[in-house]
Amino acid sequence: MRMISSALRYIADVIDSWNLPARVAPGGDWTVWLVQSSRRKDGKDPLEHRVDLLDYRLPKGGFNGSCNCEHFVFTLDPRVEESIETGVPLRCKHIRRVRGLVVDAVLEKEWETRNWRTKEKR
Numbered sequence: 001m002r003m004i005s006s007a008l009r010y011i012a013d014v015i016d017s018w019n020l021p022a023r024v025a026p027g028g029d030w031t032v033w034l035v036q037s038s039r040r041k042d043g044k045d046p047l048e049h050r051v052d053l054l055d056y057r058l059p060k061g062g063f064n065g066s067c068n069c070e071h072f073v074f075t076l077d078p079r080v081e082e083s084i085e086t087g088v089p090l091r092c093k094h095i096r097r098v099r100g101l102v103v104d105a106v107l108e109k110e111w112e113t114r115n116w117r118t119k120e121k122r
């Protein structure tokens with residue numbers, strides 16, 4: 001379990017190094033993220049949304065996740081219980097974004113590992 005946590009911590013660090021408007025929540029573990037919203041129409045500074053990847057376990061495996069943005073709270077969250085029964089996730093763009101970043105970072109780590117192996121053989 002510790003190995004998995006440290007590998008995922010590494011992945012969160014990789015994502016941090018990309019300097020994107022998304023980061024692991026301070027003091028939290030890697031499953032909770034802060035994601036900047038797109039620029040607001042009124043020109044004010046973007047909001048930061050809290051995404052929890054581990055919320056709402058799906059029956060066939062995986063997690064729906066939750067977000068505190070308006071779209072998730074008022075439109076998706078009231079329908080999540082029914083979506084858990086159907087197994088079709090209801091995710092806002094912030095949840096989808098964080099999930100995509102985690103996959104990208106895992107692939108980045110795999111790519112580095114493969115390139116390292118190639119260099120070792122030479």
Ligand SMILES: [Zn+2]
Nearest residue numbers: 067069092094
């Ligand atoms: Zn959201």
